[in-house]
Amino acid sequence: MPDSSHPIDRARLTERARLAPPVHRYPPPEHLQPLVRHYWIPVWDLPEGTPVVEQVLQYPTCLIVIAQDYARFYGVARGLSTVTLQGRGWGVGLMLQPGAGTAVAAGDVSALVDTHRDLTEFAHLAHLVPTVRELMAPDPGNPDRHAAALREVEQRVEAALPLSADGALLNTVVQTVESDPDLLSVTQLVDRLGLSERALQRLTGRFLGLTPKWLIQRRRLHEATHHLKHGTQTLADLAANLGYTDQAHLTRDFRRVTGHTPGDFARTLGRDSAPEQ
DSSP states (O other): OSSSSOOOGGGBBBTTTTTTTEEEEEEOOOOGGEEEEEEEEEEEEEOOOOEEEEEEEOOOSEEEEEEESSSEEEESSOOOEEEEEEEEEEEOOOOOOOOGGGHTSSSSGGTTTEEEEEGGGGGTTTTHHHHHHHHTTTTTHHHHHHHHHHHHHHHHGGGSSSSHHHHHHHHHHHHHHHHOOOOOOHHHHHHHOOOOOHHHHHHHHHHHOOOHOOOOOOOHHHHHHHHHHOOSSOOOHHHHHHOSSSSHHHHHHHHHSSSSHHHHHHHHSSSSOOOOO
């Protein structure tokens, strides 16, 4: 059954927008969890002339997406990812674990930050494109079709096992950042992990093309998005709880990445208005 209340949705800015399509979510089998965070399959059927713009603050991971008209291997997106959906369509997506991009791509992915390559350029993954399309096309909303497509994907992805020690370490680094809202600085992260800052910088740069500071900043924006959607805190309290020196710093960071002020985002896409005070 699809997972309809997935914590990953805190990265999705527009799931409350009018006509936003439902997303079927599935967990990976246990043996693939070092490589795959989750699968997602959106299926949409929109009225003519009413496109939907999906916006996502991506996690520090690579993605594989196979749709009826494109198939891509995405590097990490530092800014806001935007996709316009229209007409009828579907996609089969894999969110990889942070340390798994290099293993699944069988090559360096640090140069793919903010960009992508066509999946057919990866010889060991190219056959998935026609296979997944053939399985999904007849009935893209059918969970049995989803399961069949994901079995094909899993058979190819599992060739990347076992994950390297450094890949597994990066998974631990990111899990540590994302699971502890009190972790607000690189110094705290270094102390927690028992790594030198230089070693941590090399690790995140080699596997993701990112810095440890970015990982913490992105986690804070995900937390902000979650609270703004649900109207759980005032902006002043939210800024303080996320470790910002004041509300203005939160507003600046949030607007720089999302294009929205926190107040505007809460009013237009949140469940309730988050009072600006």
